[in-house]
Amino acid sequence: MNDLLLLAMLLGGPQHGYALKKAAGLITGQTDMHNNLVYPLLRRFVREGWVTQKKAAGERGQTRQVYSLTALGRRVLLARLCDFDESAASSGDQFRLRVGMFSLLDASSRAAILEKREAYLRWSAERFGPLESGMEIGTYGREVVRFMRQQINAELAWIEQLRHMDRGQKRKAQTNKE
Secondary structure (H helix, E strand, O other), X not given: OHHHHHHHHHHHOOEEHHHHHHHHHHHHOOOOXXXXXXXHHHHHHHHHOOEEEEEEEOOOOOEEEEEEEOHXXXXXXXXXXXXXXXXXXXXXXXXXXXXXXXXXXXXXXXXXXXXXXXXXXXXXXXXXXHHHHHXXXXXXXXXXXXXXXXXXXXXXXXXXXXXXXXXXXXXXXXXXXO
């Protein structure tokens, strides 16, 4: 997911590595993304031709590396965003990252992502039945299950809201064509 995040952050234009690691950290809930994660990924992106790298003068006279997304990098990012398998569907972070990039994806890709995440959530909710009836999970265990069900239900409602937004976009596009 870190690779998708870094590529996506370059959609807005060229950035230096330090800014990328700080912003990526903010998005992932950390102070910053570790150098040992960011810079090897950036080197790989440059090697693959997804990103270009050039030197630029820093504010204090130092030289900084500035990274820019290439057309190939954008195509790779879009393809990878659409590649939403069962493993990705089970990750809330992977799902939210893709939802954040929905404006880049076509309607059928957005619908497929929503369907897969919804299927995963429904499957997860079904697993709680045997847990509650087959085990003595105690007061706090029941509270955890209740909370997890609430989270699942809230996300299912959000998925429906996203579908509604998508339908509204389609109607708006149809109206603009007429």
